[in-house]
Every structure is written in C-alpha cells, then in structure tokens.
Amino acid sequence: xxxxxxxxxxxxxxxxxxxxxxxxxxxxxxxxxxxxxxxxxxxxxxxxxxxxxxxxxxxxxxxxxxxxxxxxxxxxxxxxxxxxxxxxxxxxxxxxxxxxxxxxxxxxxxxxxxxxxxxxxxxxxxxxxxxxxxxxxxxxxxxxxxxxxxxxxxxxxxx
Amino acid sequence: xxxxxxxxxxxxxxxxxxxxxxxxxxxxxxxxxxxxxxxxxxxxxxxxxxxxxxxxxxxxxxxxxxxxxxxxxxxxxxxxxxxxxxxxxxxxxxxxxxxxxxxxxxxxxxxxxxxxxxxxxxxxxxxxxxxxxxxxxxxxxxxxxxxxxxxxxxxxxxxxxxxxxxxxxxxxxxxxxxxxxxxxxxxxxxxxxxxxxxxxxxxxxxxxxxxxxxxxxxxxxxxxxxxxxxxxxxxxxxxxxxxxxxxxxxxxxxxxxxxxxxxxxxxxxxxxxxxxxxxxxxxxxxxxxxxxxxxxxxxxxxxxxxxxxxxxxxxxxxxxxxxxxxxxxxxxxxxxxxxxxxxxxxxxxxxxxxxxxxxxxxxxxxxxxxxxxxxxxxxxxxxxxxxxxxxxxxxxxxxxxxxxxxxxxxxxxxxxxxxxxx
Ligand SMILES: Cc1cc2nc3c(=O)[nH]c(=O)nc-3n(C[C@H](O)[C@H](O)[C@H](O)COP(=O)(O)O)c2cc1C
Ligand code: SF4
Ligand code: FES
Numbered sequence: 032x033x034x035x036x037x038x039x040x041x042x043x044x045x046x047x048x049x050x051x052x053x054x055x056x057x058x059x060x061x062x063x064x065x066x067x068x069x070x071x072x073x074x075x076x077x078x079x080x081x082x083x084x085x086x087x088x089x090x091x092x093x094x095x096x097x098x099x100x101x102x103x104x105x106x107x108x109x110x111x112x113x114x115x116x117x118x119x120x121x122x123x124x125x126x127x128x129x130x131x132x133x134x135x136x137x138x139x140x141x142x143x144x145x146x147x148x149x150x151x152x153x154x155x156x157x158x159x160x161x162x163x164x165x166x167x168x169x170x171x172x173x174x175x176x177x178x179x180x181x182x183x184x185x186x187x188x189x190x
Numbered sequence: 191x192x193x194x195x196x197x198x199x200x201x202x203x204x205x206x207x208x209x210x211x212x213x214x215x216x217x218x219x220x221x222x223x224x225x226x227x228x229x230x231x232x233x234x235x236x237x238x239x240x241x242x243x244x245x246x247x248x249x250x251x252x253x254x255x256x257x258x259x260x261x262x263x264x265x266x267x268x269x270x271x272x273x274x275x276x277x278x279x280x281x282x283x284x285x286x287x288x289x290x291x292x293x294x295x296x297x298x299x300x301x302x303x304x305x306x307x308x309x310x311x312x313x314x315x316x317x318x319x320x321x322x323x324x325x326x327x328x329x330x331x332x333x334x335x336x337x338x339x340x341x342x343x344x345x346x347x348x349x350x351x352x353x354x355x356x357x358x359x360x361x362x363x364x365x366x367x368x369x370x371x372x373x374x375x376x377x378x379x380x381x382x383x384x385x386x387x388x389x390x391x392x393x394x395x396x397x398x399x400x401x402x403x404x405x406x407x408x409x410x411x412x413x414x415x416x417x418x419x420x421x422x423x424x425x426x427x428x429x430x431x432x433x434x435x436x437x438x439x440x441x442x443x444x445x446x447x448x449x450x451x452x453x454x455x456x457x458x459x460x461x462x463x464x465x466x467x468x469x470x471x472x473x474x475x476x477x478x479x480x481x482x483x484x485x486x487x488x489x490x491x492x493x494x495x496x497x498x499x500x501x502x503x504x505x506x507x508x509x510x511x512x513x514x515x516x517x518x519x520x521x522x523x524x525x526x527x528x529x530x531x532x533x534x535x536x537x538x539x540x541x542x543x544x545x546x547x548x549x550x551x552x553x554x555x556x557x558x559x560x561x562x563x564x565x566x567x568x569x570x571x572x573x574x575x576x577x578x579x580x581x582x583x584x585x586x587x588x589x590x591x592x593x594x595x596x597x598x599x600x601x602x603x604x605x606x607x608x609x610x611x612x
Contacts (some may be wrong), residue, residue, distance in 0.1 A: 054375070062374070086465075101357070119476055157277070157279065159284045161280070171319045
C-alpha cells in the first residue's frame with residue numbers, strides 16, 4: 032500500500048556525498064532532509080519514506096528527527112517564507128506592530144500561507160541581530176531596523 | 191586600550207581575505223604554534239592565560255582541553271566550534287564571523303593541534319547565511335594556502351574542517367545535544383559523564399568551544415598569557431559586550447573584561463533612549479537573572495556578576511525599560527524556552543508550558559493570587575539539579591529574579607485585573 036516515491040539522481044548524488052563524510056549512513060539523516068527540502072521546498076510523507084529507505088532506517092526513526100527541527104518543513108510552504116523574530120529584543124522594540132501590519136496586508140497569521148502560495152509567515156526565535164531589532168528574514172535575506180512604512184517595499188520584492 | 195578581537199574588523203569594507211589577513215599578521219600564531227610549540231605547551235599557555243569560555247558557562251578553556259587523552263591510540267579526535275548562537279538577545283558571534291572569518295579559522299586550527307584533533311566542524315546556525323558564505327570562502331583560501339588539509343606547514347600535522355549548518359533548535363547549542371545533532375539524531379542532551387573530552391562525537395574525544403573563545407587563541411599564542419591577563423580589568427582578556435533594547439545606540443563593543451554595567455549602558459550604548467527609563471537588565475542573554483538599578487556599578491566579569499546574583503552568560507545585555515511590562519517581558523522569554531525545550535525530561539517539558547500559561551493569564555488580567563506561589567514553585571522544581579540539562583534552570587533565572595525585583599508589578603496585574611502598561 033505504500034506510495035513509492037523515488038529520489039532523483041541529483042538528490043541521491045548529493046545525499047551520497049553527505050553519507051561519505053560520516054562514519055555510518057544514518058548520521059547523514061539531517062543533511063538528507065535538507066537536500067530534499069532544498070529541491071522540493073518541503074518534505075512530504077512520501078519523500079520522507081524515500082529518504083529513510085535510502086538511509087536504511089525506518090520512516091518512524093527519520094520522522095522523529097524531521098519533526099524535532101524547526102526548519103524541516105513537514106507541510107508545504109509558500110514560494111517565499113517570512114521568518115519574523117518574536118524574541119525578547121524584538122519584543123521590546125515592537126515586533127508586534129510589524130506582525131500586525133503583515134497580517135493586515137497579507138491576511139495570514141503565523142503558520143499560514145497566502146492562497147496564491149506567495150508567502151508563508153512563521154514566527155522565529157532570535158535572529159541574532161538584536162541591536163537592529165525588530166528583524167525578519169525572507170528566504171535567505173535579512174531585514175533589520177524594521178518600521179511599518181518599509182514593509183510594503185520589502186514585501187513587493189518577492190513574487 | 192587594546193582590542194585584539196576586533197582590531198581588523200570594519201563593516202565599511204568586506205572582511206580581510208587571506209592575503210590582507212596575513213599582511214596584518216594573520217596566521218603568524220599558527221606558524222609559531224605548529225613549528226615552535228608542542229600541543230602540551232599550547233594547552234598550558236591557554237590555561238595560564240585564564241581564558242574562560244565565552245559561550246556562557248565561563249570554564250577555563252585550557253583546563254577543558256587538558257582532559258582530552260593525549261596518549262594511547264586515538265586515531266580520530268574532533269574539535270567543534272559552537273556557532274549556534276540562538277540565545278535571545280545574543281548577537282556577538284555573528285559579528286566575529288562576518289567581520290573576520292580567518293581569525294576564527296586560525297584559532298580553531300591552533301586549538302585542534304593542541305588536542306591533536308584530525309577533524310573539525312563549525313556548527314553554524316542556519317540563519318547566519320552571510321557568515322556561512324564568508325566562512326566557506328575563508329576555509330577554501332586556508333586549504334589552498336596549506337593551513338588546512340594534509341601536512342600543514344610541512345609539520346606532518348593534518349586537519350580537515352567542515353562547515354555544518356543546523357536546522358534550527360536552541361537546544362543544539364548545548365554541547366552534548368550539539369553532538370547528537372551532528373550525528374544526525376534528535377538534539378537531546380547526553381548524560382555526563384562520560385564528558386565529550388573523553389567520549390564525544392561518534393564516541394571519540396571531542397572539544398566544543400564557542401566562537402569568541404577560539405578567536406582569542408591566536409592572540410594568546412602571539413603575545414603570551416601575561417599579556418592576555420593584563421588586557422582585562424577584573425578578569426582576563428577583553429570581552430565582546432552588547433546592549434539591545436531602548437538605548438540610544440544599541441550595539442557591540444570589545445572592552446576590557448570587567449567594565450561596569452553603568453559604563454556599558456551610559457557611555458558605550460549612549461544611555462537610555464529619549465523618554466525611556468532603565469528598570470532592569472538581563473546581563474548576558476535570555477537565561478540570566480535580572481540586575482536592577484542598585485547593580486549598576488557591578489563589574490561585568492564572571493565572578494562579580496555571580497556575586498550580584500546573576501550570570502555574565504554571553505555578555506550581551508537586554509534592557510528592560512519603564513514602558514515595557516515586566517510580566518509581558520518574562521512571558522515572552524518563557525514562551526521561547528517552552529517552545530525550545532527538547533522534551534526529554536518531565537520538569538522542563540511540562541513545567542515550562544505551564545509557566546508560560548500562568549504568565550499569559552496574569553498578563554491578560556486573569557491571574558489569581560495563588561499563581562505567584564505556583565510560579566515560585568516552578569522556579570524551584572525546574573532549578574539546578576532537577577533537570578537533565580541547563581536549559582530549564584536557565585529559563586528560571588529571569589523568572590525568579592523578576593518575581594523578586596518586580597513582584598509588585600505582578601501583584602498589580604492580579605489586583606487590578608489588567609495590565610497597567612496597556
Ligand atoms: C540550552 C543551551 C544552549 C546553548 N547554546 C550555546 C550556543 O549557542 N553557543 C555556545 O557557544 N554555547 C552554548 N551553550 C553552552 C555550551 O553548552 C557550551 O558550554 C559551550 O559551547 C562551551 O564553549 P566555551 O567553553 O568556549 O564557552 C548552550 C548551553 C545550553 C544549556
Ligand atoms: S532540561 Fe529541558 S531541554 Fe534540557 S534535557 Fe530536559 S527537557 Fe531537554
Ligand atoms: S531578539 Fe530579535 S533578533 Fe535577537
């Protein structure tokens with residue numbers, strides 16, 4: 032009854048490289064999840080089973096690893112992921128206002144994706160740029176010293 | 191005033207590449223260490239310098255290295271740089287990595303040689319994209335120049351270095367949880383003993399140190415332990431201090447160890463921002479006890495901050511101002527800790543969400559008088575000795591000190607059935 036999904040040759044090459052760097056196959060579990068997420072945007076149940084097969088561990092064991100880490104996405108995400116810092120320095124400097132603005136503009140709360148699949152909004156722990164709070168990241172880009180009037184311009188840069 | 195760690199850091203230009211770094215004296219310490227010193231000499235020099243770990247616990251670095259077995263058959267040993275920096279309010283390691291990646295790499299190679307490690311990792315938090323890019327480039331340069339890889343500087347010593355980026359979880363910064371993360375497992379902490387120095391990554395002897403700790407090593411090798419001690423005031427060396435919150439100039443400064451809280455806030459951070467008054471501060475990240483006005487003259491070194499009832503921690507201070515509700519402030523912290531608990535042991539897994547819920551209800555004006563006793567109880571149940579690792583006791587530090595210094599504010603929320611700050 033299992034839906035057989037296979038890894039692409041490219042994915043397998045990258046995962047095998049990670050396996051070659053560690054003493055045993057399953058030690059590459061996190062790297063393998065990262066590889067697949069990099070290619071597919073997220074890790075579906077089927078992808079998870081395929082990775083587990085390749086690592087020669089049970090899907091349950093890999094699932095316990097995948098769900099432990101915040102940034103292994105086990106549900107689909109939008110084309111752009113907004114990570115808004117909700118930790119202490121950003122709290123003091125008013126991240127709630129930034130959250131309110133994004134919520135009103137995109138009509139999504141934390142954990143949600145816009146219907147057009149353009150943005151997913153997630154809370155994130157301290158981004159390590161507390162002297163420039165409040166801060167957020169979109170994909171690989173960091174934005175600091177945020178004010179509400181800069182948000183339109185920032186969001187307009189992502190499609 | 192000497193500032194060895196930041197002397198070659200400027201954010202008005204890209205960080206030094208290999209050639210610029212060498213021109214500024216870079217990799218001289220590595221040359222000196224590998225060609226004129228034995229591993230034991232290096233460990234002793236570092237131990238004599240009294241360098242204490244900059245990751246939070248403040249343990250003598252050379253002493254830590256001295257527990258690594260140096261005789262017998264240990265074909266593989268590991269050296270790991272803890273660059274996970276996820277403690278809220280902490281942002282110093284990012285600056286060191288983005289500002290001068292070669293300094294960290296040089297410090298790591300010397301340290302790896304001291305324990306005769308053959309493989310090293312930088313465990314970097316995923317969010318530090320720019321640091322990752324710069325480190326990867328610097329590592330490539332170091333390999334090409336023969337500072338990494340086989341037979342370094344013709345000495346016969348070989349070292350591989352890998353950059354590993356995590357996938358997000360505060361607990362990965364705890365050194366034994368970090369080892370599990372590197373082994374591809376859930377990042378739950380491990381029982382000690384055995385200590386990682388004896389049985390760490392993949393069961394091999396392993397040293398884990400913080401970014402700032404490693405960055406100090408080349409300077410100690412170049413200038414000697416006495417010089418290092420003389421840099422500081424009330425403790426050895428300089429320290430990267432930081433301030434965030436409602437001050438005029440939030441930022442980071444390299445200062446002699448033991449600057450007072452007052453000088454840090456008033457001189458370096460420019461004092462409180464217009465219209466805001468100082469109410470308290472967490473001196474070294476989210477998991478340290480509040481210090482308040484009466485502590486402004488406390489020297490920010492490990493011993494003095496401990497004597498004042500808190501911890502120097504990471505040395506990056508978060509200011510609580512008079513416009514910010516202390517209950518909301520602590521609620522935000524406990525939300526973080528509850529979310530980041532690894533779930534391994536019961537007091538932490540169950541106690542932190544409970545704490546968070548109580549704080550939320552007090553903040554909303556739905557608190558009951560008994561709630562304060564419940565919170566007091568948690569600070570004991572989750573305190574040192576009752577949990578598997580230091581996350582839970584760390585989470586209790588800001589709470590217990592808030593209950594001590596700002597108890598009236600908690601009580602007002604309960605008696606007025608609302609948050610006075612709203
Ligand atoms: C929950 C938790 C998180 C930690 N996070 C970090 C971290 O991000 N970076 C770090 O250097 N040390 C962190 N530590 C401390 C490490 O366990 C360890 O003491 C440190 O890396 C040792 O380096 P040092 O001796 O150079 O300070 C953390 C500790 C705990 C309990
Ligand atoms: S104290 Fe918390 S974080 Fe540490 S082991 Fe226990 S559950 Fe995990
Ligand atoms: S608290 Fe937001 S960047 Fe540190």
